[in-house]
Amino acid sequence: MxxxxxxxxxxxxxxxxxxxxxxxxxxxxxLPVEAPRMPHFVSVDASEYFNEIVALGVNMSIVTKADSLIIGLLASEIAEWVELDAYVKTEGFMVKLPTATGFMQTTVNPKIRVRDDKLKVILKMLGELGMSPAARSKVTVNQKDKDQKSALGEFLAAATKRMNA
Structure with a gap:
């Protein structure tokens, strides 16, 4: 690490x-840690994911107002992935599709590939926001926020004061 x-x-x-x-x-x-406003293009289905991502980001002290666009895009991608996943579950992994000659042929559901491509995009965007384990190891949090929010921060602040005295 x-x-x-x-x-x-x-x-x-x-x-x-x-x-x-x-x-x-x-x-x-x-930039200060603040909850961004939801962009106008975020659908009703995606708004739930937007609010959840913003809440997580604020708790982690990594989200600012400038992140509204990428969080809105991420929420939209997640909503589309959930919809595609539901289609795949109802239709099944194998579907019957007509061939060029008109015969019905059993093939892999084409929505699976679209769903998997969306998942790759989602994981990349989560990394950009610092919400993946690998990205979190690179994120620096304000020392002030660290000291105020954790018991370890309080301990380290007290130890630092004691050493300086």
Whole structure:
């Protein structure tokens, strides 16, 4: 598991900050964690998934208002995947389709491939949002949020104060 990246403040505090190496990270915008508004294109079916993803992202401190578009697209993809999965379950994995000569031939349901392609897109988008295990290992959370939300954070803050005193 890779070591999580230190924030600019941590690098400066430890004396390991190098402007030529870390300078671009300092110029990145630091947006506050906020629940984004639902885009207008999100369907009624997908709105449930949108709200669930936003709630998870806010709890993980990784979602900002700027993420509304990608979360809306992700929610729409999930809603379409659920619909395709329901079709596959009702129609079955094998369906009868007419051939060019008019005979009925049993073949694999073509919706399975579309459903699986949607799943690949969903997993990629989850990774972009930092909601997959591999992506979470790369996400840096504000030190302030870490300290306030966890018992370990409280312990580390107390230990740091004690060492500095």
């Amino acid at each position: 890779p070591k999580p990246k230190k924030s600019i403040a941590e690098l400066k505090a430890t004396g390991s900050y190098r402007p030529n190496k870390h300078g671009r990270a300092e110029d990145m915008p630091d």
